[in-house]
Amino acid sequence: MRLVPLGSTGIMVSAVGFGGIPLIRLNFEEAETVLRHAVDRGVTFFDTANRYVDSEEKMGRAFAGLRDKVVIATKTGQRSAKAAMEELELSLARLGTDYIDLYQPHQVSKPEELEALLGPGGAMEALEAARTQGKIRHIGITSHSLAMARKLVATGLFATVQFPYNIVETEAADNLFPEAKAAGMGILVMKPFAGGMLDDGGLALRFLRRDPGLLALPGCDTVEQVDLAVDIFAAEADWTEADEAKAQAYRDELGSRFCRRCEYCQPCPQGVSITYAMMYRVVAKRMSPAKAVKFAATTMESVRNCLDCGECATRCPYNLPIPEMLREHLAMFDSHKAAQ
Ligand code: SF4
Ligand code: SF4
Numbered sequence: 001m002r003l004v005p006l007g008s009t010g011i012m013v014s015a016v017g018f019g020g021i022p023l024i025r026l027n028f029e030e031a032e033t034v035l036r037h038a039v040d041r042g043v044t045f046f047d048t049a050n051r052y053v054d055s056e057e058k059m060g061r062a063f064a065g066l067r068d069k070v071v072i073a074t075k076t077g078q079r080s081a082k083a084a085m086e087e088l089e090l091s092l093a094r095l096g097t098d099y100i101d102l103y104q105p106h107q108v109s110k111p112e113e114l115e116a117l118l119g120p121g122g123a124m125e126a127l128e129a130a131r132t133q134g135k136i137r138h139i140g141i142t143s144h145s146l147a148m149a150r151k152l153v154a155t156g157l158f159a160t161v162q163f164p165y166n167i168v169e170t171e172a173a174d175n176l177f178p179e180a181k182a183a184g185m186g187i188l189v190m191k192p193f194a195g196g197m198l199d200d201g202g203l204a205l206r207f208l209r210r211d212p213g214l215l216a217l218p219g220c221d222t223v224e225q226v227d228l229a230v231d232i233f234a235a236e237a238d239w240t241e242a243d244e245a246k247a248q249a250y251r252d253e254l255g256s257r258f259c260r261r262c263e264y265c266q267p268c269p270q271g272v273s274i275t276y277a278m279m280y281r282v283v284a285k286r287m288s289p290a291k292a293v294k295f296a297a298t299t300m301e302s303v304r305n306c307l308d309c310g311e312c313a314t315r316c317p318y319n320l321p322i323p324e325m326l327r328e329h330l331a332m333f334d335s336h337k338a339a340q
Contacts, residue, residue: 007185018220
C-alpha cells in the first residue's frame, strides 16, 4: 500500500482510508474481521464518530494490540467546551486508547454553530486543551456545506477538512480543494458512494483515485469491499471515456432528486428534521430496514408534523420537491416498521 502525507500533520497514511459508518450494521465479530482485514491489506487510516452508534467501540475492540499500526480519526457533534470534552473522553474509552490522532468537530453547517464552536466556552477551547494534554494529536473539521467548509478552511485553525465528494457531488473540486491544498490541509473525502446511491463502487473509487491529493474514506462492511478499495488505490489512475459516460448517467439519474445534505432548507417551523428524513431511503439501504427504523425513529416521527407548507422547498438550491419526498420516505419508514 502506498503511503501519503496527511496534509501538513507529519503523519503518513495509506492512500485509501476506511469510513466507519457501515460498522453499525455489523456485529462485533464481523466488524473485527473486516477491520483486521483492512489492516492486513495495508489500510492505516480509520475514521469514525461519536454519533455512529457503536462504531468507535467496534474499532476499539478490533484494534486491541494494533494501536501503533493505525491512525484513528473521530468526531464530536458538540459545540460547547464542556460537552465536547465529555464526548472526547467517551471516544477515548470506547476506542480503548489514550490518544486520538485526528479529532473533528462534526458537520459544522450554520453560522451560529461556527460562532458557538469558536467563541468563548466553545468546543475549540476544549479541543485545544486536549491537544496540549496529548489526548488529541490534530484537530480537523467536517462539513456538508460548501460555503461553511470554505469559511472553516480560511480560519487556518484546522489540520484537515472532510467534505462530501463523488461522481455526483463535484462542487468541492473547484471551490474548496484548491484552497485547502494551498493551506497545507489534508483533504478527507466522505460519501465516496454518494451515501450509497452509486452502486458501481469500482467506478466511484476510480473517480476519486484520479486526484492523489484526496484521502477517500469508503465505508466497507465486507472484506470484498476492502479488497476492491485497496486494489483500486494500488493501481495506476485511469479514467476512460466509457467511465465518464457512466458517471454522467449517474448525474443524470440522481441529479434532480438527490439530497446533498446542505441544510439550506432548515429550520422547519414545525420542527421536522428535514435533512435526515430526506436521507431515510439511503440510511435504510445502508443499515438494513430493521436497524434504520430504530436509528431514524425520532427523525421520521418528526415528519408527521409536516403541514406541507412548502417553505423548505423554496430554500432548496436543487429544487427538490421536499414535502413530496418526505411523504414517500415516511411511507417507507412505516412499511419497514410494520414489517418488524
Ligand atoms: S413543508 Fe413540511 S417540512 Fe417543509 S417547512 Fe413546511 S412543515 Fe416543514
Ligand atoms: S433537501 Fe435540498 S436544501 Fe435540504 S439538505 Fe437536501 S439538498 Fe439541501
